[in-house]
Amino acid sequence: xxxxxxxxxxxxxxxxxxxxxxxxxxxxxxxxxxxxxxxxxxxxxxxxxxxxxxxxxxxxxxxxxxxxxxxxxxxxxxxxxxxxxxxxxxxxxxxxxxxxxxxxxxxxxxxxxxxxxxxxxxxxxxxxxxxxxxxxxxxxxxxxxxxxxxxxxxxxxxxxxxxxxxxxxxxxxxxxxxxxxxxxxxxxxxxxxxxxxxxxxxxxxxxxxxxxxxxxxxxxxxxxxxxxxxxxxxxxxxxxxxxxxxxxxxxxxxxxxxxxxxxxxxxxxxxxxxxxxxxxxxxxxxxxxxxxxxxxxxxxxxxxxxxxxxxxxxxxxxxxxxxxxxxxxxxxxxxxxxxxxxxxxx
Amino acid sequence: xxxxxxxxxxxxxxxxxxxxxxxxxxxxxxxxxxxxxxxxxxxxxxxxxxxxxxxxxxxxxxxxxxxxxxxxxxxxxxxxxxxxxxxxxxxxxxxxxxxxxxxxxxxxxxxxxxxxxxxxxxxxxxxxxxxxxxxxxxxxxxxxxxxxxxxxxxxxxxxxxxxxxxxxxxxxxxxxxxxxxxxxxxxxxxxxxxxxxxxxxxxxxxxxxxxxxxxxxxxxxxxxxxxxxxxxxxxxxxxxxxxxxxxxxxxxxxxxxxxxxxx
Numbered sequence: 001x002x003x004x005x006x007x008x009x010x011x012x013x014x015x016x017x018x019x020x021x022x023x024x025x026x027x028x029x030x031x032x033x034x035x036x037x038x039x040x041x042x043x044x045x046x047x048x049x050x051x052x053x054x055x056x057x058x059x060x061x062x063x064x065x066x067x068x069x070x071x072x073x074x075x076x077x078x079x080x081x082x083x084x085x086x087x088x089x090x091x092x093x094x095x096x097x098x099x100x101x102x103x104x105x106x107x108x109x110x111x112x113x114x115x116x117x118x119x120x121x122x123x124x125x126x127x128x129x130x131x132x133x134x135x136x137x138x139x140x141x142x143x144x145x146x147x148x149x150x151x152x153x154x155x156x157x158x159x160x161x162x163x164x165x166x167x168x169x170x171x172x173x174x175x176x177x178x179x180x181x182x183x184x185x186x187x188x189x190x191x192x193x194x195x196x197x198x199x200x201x202x203x204x205x206x207x208x209x210x211x212x213x214x215x216x217x218x219x220x221x222x223x224x225x226x227x228x229x230x231x232x233x234x235x236x237x238x239x240x241x242x243x244x245x246x247x248x249x250x251x252x253x254x255x256x257x258x259x260x261x262x263x264x265x266x267x268x269x270x271x272x273x274x275x276x277x278x279x280x281x282x283x284x285x286x287x288x289x290x291x292x293x294x295x296x297x298x299x300x301x302x303x304x305x306x307x308x309x310x311x312x313x314x315x316x317x318x319x320x321x322x323x324x325x326x327x328x329x330x331x332x333x334x335x336x337x338x339x340x341x342x343x344x345x346x
Numbered sequence: 347x348x349x350x351x352x353x354x355x356x357x358x359x360x361x362x363x364x365x366x367x368x369x370x371x372x373x374x375x376x377x378x379x380x381x382x383x384x385x386x387x388x389x390x391x392x393x394x395x396x397x398x399x400x401x402x403x404x405x406x407x408x409x410x411x412x413x414x415x416x417x418x419x420x421x422x423x424x425x426x427x428x429x430x431x432x433x434x435x436x437x438x439x440x441x442x443x444x445x446x447x448x449x450x451x452x453x454x455x456x457x458x459x460x461x462x463x464x465x466x467x468x469x470x471x472x473x474x475x476x477x478x479x480x481x482x483x484x485x486x487x488x489x490x491x492x493x494x495x496x497x498x499x500x501x502x503x504x505x506x507x508x509x510x511x512x513x514x515x516x517x518x519x520x521x522x523x524x525x526x527x528x529x530x531x532x533x534x535x536x537x538x539x540x541x542x543x544x545x546x547x548x549x550x551x552x553x554x555x556x557x558x559x560x561x562x563x564x565x566x567x568x569x570x571x572x573x574x575x576x577x578x579x580x581x582x583x584x585x586x587x588x589x590x591x592x593x594x595x596x597x598x599x600x601x602x603x604x605x606x607x608x609x
Contacts (some may be wrong), residue, residue, distance in 0.1 A: 012441065012444070012482070013441065013482055057421040103434075103437065105437055105438075157580045184356060190504065228451065228454075231440075231444075231448060232448050233437060234436060234437075234440070235434075235436060235445070235448065236399065236431075236433075236436075238431055239421060239430075239431065241400065242398070242400075242424065242428065242429040242431070243424050243449070243451045243452055243504070244421040244423065244424025244425070244451065244452040245420060245421075245450065245451075246419070246420050246421075247420075288438075288439070289438040289439055289440050289444075290444065331393075
């Protein structure tokens with residue numbers, strides 16, 4: 001099942017796969033970036049896309065780009081692409097982190113209820129302060145939901161499936177509350193319910209991206225710095241304690257980071273389901289289980305998955321745009337089911 | 347006399363009105379191999395958890411190399427003692443050597459500890475436990491006995507002066523039990539070892555000293571010859587027991603008896 005038959009000098013059977021997974025994901029990201037900037041209702045030729053980008057960094061070597069191309073590429077598609085990358089990277093990273101922290105391959109920030117909880121705060125924040133209010137509210141409520149998860153998962157050995165069931169129940173209830181708030185709020189300022197529950201990158205702005213990236217950068221640094229600790233958490237909490245880890249402190253810090261990062265993405269793009277579950281599940285097959293490899297590649301893989309899904313959401317039924325969460329769920333849902341049924345005999 | 351490795355001073359552990367460990371005084375010298383024995387529910391594992399600093403005594407105190415466990419930082423304790431516990435299943439495919447390498451985590455801030463030293467300690471720990479051969483295999487695909495040896499290697503790689511083992515031989519066949527116990531016995535001398543054991547005869551062969559627990563208290567503490575007495579064991583286990591001499595090892599041999607047998 002593993003690649004242990006390859007006799008490398010490296011002590012790790014995944015070493016060979018890791019060598020090429022990075023470049024491959026990198027190339028795919030470039031391809032998706034091209035699609036995200038070039039394709040759509042208005043198709044902008046590659047040369048003109050490059051012209052706009054070069055012009056923005058102060059080089060005017062390419063053909064003169066039209067004002068319309070600049071408005072579309074730089075004003076609309078660029079922030080949308082960057083936000084898709086950021087949201088995807090965050091969801092996949094936090095999924096991988098939660099799976100390690102809770103020793104549970106089914107863990108995902110939205111399935112655990114963090115996303116739906118954040119949506120309540122984001123909807124409230126949105127009615128008060130637009131997209132930045134939504135992001136701030138999402139961060140606050142995301143952290144609070146993460147603490148709710150902390151309470152649910154306290155204790156040495158809780159059945160992993162039960163944790164997920166609790167999370168799903170919690171998420172359903174919190175989604176309903178988010179719905180009440182959205183319907184009670186002013187429709188002119190607060191995005192509609194399908195934005196919150198199904199996720200969408202349609203309203204992406206530079207301002208939204210700029211706000212989200214601040215929270216995500218800080219939280220991601222904390223999470224990536226914890227890679228070796230998460231490796232040990234996978235052995236079990238008592239082993240982690242025996243190896244000198246302050247288990248409660250680590251859980252608290254990481255859950256705050258997860259809650260803040262996920263909350264920020266919900267404020268900007270709603271709840272985009274199954275990314276955190278699906279991406280690490282696929283990535284671990286290429287990187288092996290050590291978190292320093294798994295988390296970094298998941299970050300890139302999540303960016304790729306959400307940006308590619310958003311491209312599908314924009315292009316599939318033109319001129320209508322479908323919520324990006326529908327695309328990610330269509331792919332991720334079956335994988336989740338398969339994981340659930342496989343658990344019993346694993 | 348050298349400074350003791352572990353001291354329990356009137357250590358008591360109560361939870362919700364139940365006294366799991368009551369008023370235990372123990373002084374464990376460096377290099378000793380101590381077996382903690384007693385029936386199920388006697389408080390052996392709780393005592394081990396108190397000695398490891400996992401649990402804090404509700405009364406009295408426990409010192410590990412002079413550090414009061416109730417006030418110790420987890421990182422400091424991890425440099426003094428390592429623990430082999432009952433394994434929880436690992437769901438992702440760490441290789442055996444990756445698991446052993448995790449034993450080096452407590453030394454990450456030690457500037458004199460180089461990457462090469464880590465690699466050497468890991469290699470030695472794996473050689474000592476006979477696990478080098480499946481270093482690159484996934485831990486989850488190993489047999490129970492192999493997994494226990496890998497876990498023991500991880501505990502050895504932690505390179506602490508004190509090692510605590512909670513039923514290290516449970517679920518192993520007799521050959522593996524004997525192999526694990528001989529390896530543990532070989533480590534004693536350089537390290538202080540405290541092991542909770544169910545197999546009285548393995549304890550008799552390998553331990554320098556035995557501590558018998560019954561209903562939360564230490565009821566006997568001494569060398570195997572001294573502690574393994576038929577009447578004591580019969581009372582503690584509520585099961586008729588016979589003690590004879592081992593045919594060629596210089597230690598007692600414990601056998602169970604039926605209620606009708608002429609004991």
